Amino acid sequence: DRTGAGARITDDPGSYLPEMPAIFHPFTFGGRIFAVDSNEPARAWWSNIEDPLGWPVNNTKLFEEISKDGLTGFFALNGILYAGTTDALHAMRGDFRTALGTSIDLVADFGMVSQRTVQVFGHTAVLLSEDGFVAYDGSSKKDIGGQLGALVSPKQELGFDYQFPRAATAAVQYACSTGLRKRGWYCCALESTTDGVNDLWFFLD
DSSP states (O other), rough: OOOOOOOOOOOSSSGOOOOOOOOOEEETTTTTTEEEEETTEEEEEOOOTTBOOOOOOTTTEEEETTOTOOOOOOEEEEEEEEEEEESSEEEEEESSSSSTTTTEEEEEEEEOOOOGGOOETTTTEEETTEEEEEEEEESSSEOOOOGGEEOTTTOOOTTOOOOGGGGGGGGHHHHHHHEEEETTTEEEESSSSSSOOEEEEEEEE
């Protein structure tokens, strides 16, 4: 039985949070919702399986020694859940029933600036890292910035080989991407500044 948004009453009320935690970057994987703690961005939470309103107190993991910006989101590739920061990717494995049954392994020394830039095509994920757009297959990456076509605002003078600058990572707050998986077509929209307007569009076909 549940009362209120996100609240749950069980025979053992101590096993669940009294209400849904404050979270962002939600991502669904294996029947659970994974998300980043809004107050502690280096911490991940995940819900009970097939129960988005149930959040066990032990379903949480702290990513230690990661960038101060915390987790930038999640994506799934080849049946594995990845949690990203701006400078690394971590694989989360296990049954996810508790934190004890879940492992975190550093698998890549590059990261993603936002999960909103990730699109998966078969066995490859296309995403935006601090060094530019990359394709990742779970074991290695390929820089693809030079393959992207850029449609920019008239005020911008950027070539087709534009690489996303490290200094502008704050400008991805409103980033969004989409893809036609049958064609392998990828599109990502970004801000050239921090004014909240996505005036940079990148395409890969």
